[in-house]
Amino acid sequence: MEAAKRGDREAFRTLFERYHRRAYALALGVVRNPDDALDVVQDAFIKAHKYLDKFEGNSSFYTWLYRIVMNLAIDHIRKHRRVRPVELDEQRLEDGGQDGDGLLPNLLGGNPGRALMDKEIRQRIDAALGELSENHRSVLVMRELEGLSYEEMAQAMGCSKGTIMSRLFHARKNMQRRLVDLVDGAKPIPEDADAEDAAASGSRS
Amino acid sequence: MSDPKQASRDLDFMEHADGELEMELASDGRAKVEAVKELGELVRGRLERAADDVPEARFAAMWSEIDKSISKPSTKSATLPVLADRAPTASLTGAGLWSRVGRFLDSYRSQIITGAISAGAVAALALVLRGNGGSASHRGGSDPIEVQRVSHRPAEIESLDTPGGTGTVFNLDDEDGSTTVIWVTPEDTVEGI
Numbered sequence: 001m002e003a004a005k006r007g008d009r010e011a012f013r014t015l016f017e018r019y020h021r022r023a024y025a026l027a028l029g030v031v032r033n034p035d036d037a038l039d040v041v042q043d044a045f046i047k048a049h050k051y052l053d054k055f056e057g058n059s060s061f062y063t064w065l066y067r068i069v070m071n072l073a074i075d076h077i078r079k080h081r082r083v084r085p086v087e088l089d090e091q092r093l094e095d096g097g098q099d100g101d102g103l104l105p106n107l108l109g110g111n112p113g114r115a116l117m118d119k120e121i122r123q124r125i126d127a128a129l130g131e132l133s134e135n136h137r138s139v140l141v142m143r144e145l146e147g148l149s150y151e152e153m154a155q156a157m158g159c160s161k162g163t164i165m166s167r168l169f170h171a172r173k174n175m176q177r178r179l180v181d182l183v184d185g186a187k188p189i190p191e192d193a194d195a196e197d198a199a200a201s202g203s204r205s
Numbered sequence: 206m207s208d209p210k211q212a213s214r215d216l217d218f219m220e221h222a223d224g225e226l227e228m229e230l231a232s233d234g235r236a237k238v239e240a241v242k243e244l245g246e247l248v249r250g251r252l253e254r255a256a257d258d259v260p261e262a263r264f265a266a267m268w269s270e271i272d273k274s275i276s277k278p279s280t281k282s283a284t285l286p287v288l289a290d291r292a293p294t295a296s297l298t299g300a301g302l303w304s305r306v307g308r309f310l311d312s313y314r315s316q317i318i319t320g321a322i323s324a325g326a327v328a329a330l331a332l333v334l335r336g337n338g339g340s341a342s343h344r345g346g347s348d349p350i351e352v353q354r355v356s357h358r359p360a361e362i363e364s365l366d367t368p369g370g371t372g373t374v375f376n377l378d379d380e381d382g383s384t385t386v387i388w389v390t391p392e393d394t395v396e397g398i
Contacts, residue, residue: 009275013268020264025256029248034259035304042267049275102215105236112246116254125251143223144245145252150225169219175244 001061005052016045019062023069029141030073032130040076044069066146070156077134104176121182128178136171139164
């Protein structure tokens with residue numbers, strides 16, 4: 001890290017080699033398009049290099065890098081937002097309204113590794129992620145890929161902890177709803193819930 | 206309407222699954238916590254696998270672009286303060302190199318190729334050259350003193366030897382300059398040109 005800060009290109013390349021795929025996974029989770037994700041990662045490393053002398057090492061290099069990736073990815077989807085009809089229930093989620101029931105108690109038989117061997121399941125996960133709103137997807141990806149705390153996500157997204165909880169709760173619930181038919185004998189999920197209100201109030205934030 | 210208490214309990218279960226809340230779990234709570242964790246593993250596993258599936262050549266080409274960009278004389282701006290360890294804000298502007306190449310190839314496929322080209326052929330995208338002086342790989346739009354030198358002169362390819370495959374050269378001109386794409390398609394992957 002110190003060598004990279006002194007301008008050692010090979011040292012910076014080592015950082016690139018160590019983190020580029022992880023950064024790509026994060027970018028892909030947010031922007032969804034593989035080519036766009038590559039652009040985000042490329043720009044993130046260039047920007048990281050440009051401001052490397054400002055990095056004081058209070059956090060790990062990757063923690064710093066992922067923030068750059070997230071900033072660029074979120075900026076990218078805002079600039080390239082496709083005009084698409086907003087689903088009614090998605091709008092309700094964003095507005096703090098009601099949608100399907102609470103969390104489901106099971107999914108895919110408890111063996112994610114085996115489930116991911118199935119191409120159809122991978123495609124369904126991709127589609128389900130793609131159908132989430134940008135805010136919901138960003139929070140879910142940050143949490144699941146990087147393991148950020150609610151407080152860290154709130155800082156990264158510039159919103160309250162309660163909002164993060166709300167987005168995460170509904171992102172997970174929507175993912176479950178969209179994948180539930182992959183579970184044998186799953187029942188349709190009734191349409192209503194009050195969790196959003198409790199989450200959005202941020203009572204524990 | 207569902208029970209608000211149940212909804213609140215589900216939030217507690219989620220917080221517990223995320224390590225944000227300590228609590229005793231009954232059987233229904235344990236099942237939901239496990240489901241939350243399983244969903245997380247699915248999302249994480251899916252994205253990590255997608256990242257693993259990207260050919261190393263694409264990242265090697267990316268490093269080449271990064272290396273070219275960071276090798277240029279410094280354009281750091283003293284007028285653009287960045288707080289310590291605070292990530293610089295986004296300045297990704299316009300469509301990036303990879304997305305422009307991808308969209309171009311999508312267009313090319315739709316117009317010329319009637320059959321399908323396998324993923325292997327697309328993965329054989331061997332080399333991407335920026336035109337002389339082009340600097341589209343670094344688009345520091347927020348930096349007021351950064352000057353982008355633009356050239357519309359494509360790279361000149363004098364000869365191309367692609368044993369066992371077909372080589373095609375594209376020149377992409379745009380507002381950022383020009384990009385030359387050398388697309389090598391192994392013979393056994395062409396199905397319908």
